[in-house]
Amino acid sequence: MRPDATGRPTLACLTIGSSDPSGGAGIQADVKAFSALGTYATTVLVGLTAQNTTGVSRVHDVPLPMVAAQLDAVLTDVAVGAVKIGTTWSPDVVELVADRLSGLAVPIVAVPIVVDPVLVTASGSALGGGQEAVTAVRRCFLPLATVITPNLGEAQRLAGTPGEDDPARIAERLVDLGARAVLITDARPDTGGDWLFDGERHHPVPGRRHDTHCEHGAGCTHSSVLAVLLARGLDLPTAAQLAHRVAARAVETGHRDVGSGRHPVDVFAAVRDAAVSKQLAEHLEGVR
Numbered sequence: 001m002r003p004d005a006t007g008r009p010t011l012a013c014l015t016i017g018s019s020d021p022s023g024g025a026g027i028q029a030d031v032k033a034f035s036a037l038g039t040y041a042t043t044v045l046v047g048l049t050a051q052n053t054t055g056v057s058r059v060h061d062v063p064l065p066m067v068a069a070q071l072d073a074v075l076t077d078v079a080v081g082a083v084k085i086g087t088t089w090s091p092d093v094v095e096l097v098a099d100r101l102s103g104l105a106v107p108i109v110a111v112p113i114v115v116d117p118v119l120v121t122a123s124g125s126a127l128g129g130g131q132e133a134v135t136a137v138r139r140c141f142l143p144l145a146t147v148i149t150p151n152l153g154e155a156q157r158l159a160g161t162p163g164e165d166d167p168a169r170i171a172e173r174l175v176d177l178g179a180r181a182v183l184i185t186d187a188r189p190d191t192g193g194d195w196l197f198d199g200e201r202h203h204p205v206p207g208r209r210h211d212t213h214c215e216h217g218a219g220c221t222h223s224s225v226l227a228v229l230l231a232r233g234l235d236l237p238t239a240a241q242l243a244h245r246v247a248a249r250a251v252e253t254g255h256r257d258v259g260s261g262r263h264p265v266d267v268f269a270a271v272r273d274a275a276v277s278k279q280l281a282e283h284l285e286g287v288r
């Protein structure tokens with residue numbers, strides 16, 4: 001196997017999600033995050049969006065047989081070390097993806113699966129489909145995922161607890177509903193930071209909010225980074241801390257001159273940051 005720049009064998013990661021033509025979020029953000037962390041990106045597109053930094057104007061489904069063919073093409077050829085699942089607004093796609101991943105010849109349980117259930121974008125556009133899609137995500141993805149990474153509003157909707165704003169209680173409800181672990185992003189909008197419940201213990205992930213208005217793609221970047229770190233063998237609480245660090249820095253260093261709405265994050269600048277790259281190197285040294 002050809003080693004990467006650090007001497008490790010190539011780690012291939014798969015993202016299953018939808019396209020953002022403005023380049024900040026969706027599959028495009030995932031490929032950038034995988035690449036920034038030195039991994040090889042593979043992609044299965046389930047939908048197209050017409051969107052930019054100000055919002056989503058239109059969505060279009062990739063036909064189901066084409067989704068199935070893409071999954072088969074990648075999974076029968078490339079040994080993926082991590083899977084990230086992003087925007088899937090069609091219940092049929094949710095079922096198909098869950099079916100293919102759980103029916104793999106090589107058990108995918110050995111491979112971390114991070115599900116980022118996108119329901120509303122930072123620009124305020126609904127992107128997760130209707131209640132049927134939410135029900136399908138609950139039924140098919142909660143038990144499949146190593147960890148799910150909803151933001152606070154998405155977690156409330158998935159848990160069916162609209163008035164509850166305590167992330168610990170929402171996360172516990174999601175585990176009751178079948179999730180193995182829940183990482184609620186931006187769980188404390190007043191102070192910043194995330195909240196991890198690993199099914200047994202709660203781990204607050206402290207953070208500070210940056211007021212740069214560069215949040216477009218923060219969630220996609222965060223969940224992709226998390227998938228890579230889990231594939232590299234980090235434990236979930238450590239991976240959650242580091243993924244937040246990278247995402248928060250990507251917001252801080254975001255592309256303020258791109259677009260007129262919520263500007264895109266910059267994951268490459270984040271991992272180039274001396275403090276972030278030192279922390280990544282320290283944790284990744286000695287793991288696969």
Ligand SMILES: Nc1ncnc2c1ncn2[C@@H]1O[C@H](COP(=O)(O)OP(=O)(O)O)[C@@H](O)[C@H]1O
Pocket residue numbers: 122150151152185186187192193194207208209210211212215217218219220222243244245247248249251252
């Ligand atoms: N303004 C911000 N400043 C610092 N970190 C942020 C900011 N916005 C989001 N993050 C971090 O980025 C990651 C993704 O969070 P979030 O924006 O909630 O995702 P989503 O795009 O799914 O709503 C989390 O780790 C969160 O704490």
Ligand SMILES: Cc1ncc(COP(=O)(O)OP(=O)(O)O)c(N)n1
Pocket residue numbers: 017018019020025026027029049086087118120121122123127215216217218219220221262
């Ligand atoms: C195609 C597509 N997928 C996901 C998102 C959501 O991206 P996210 O990283 O949560 O950031 P925001 O869009 O909420 O800023 C998306 N917009 N498009």
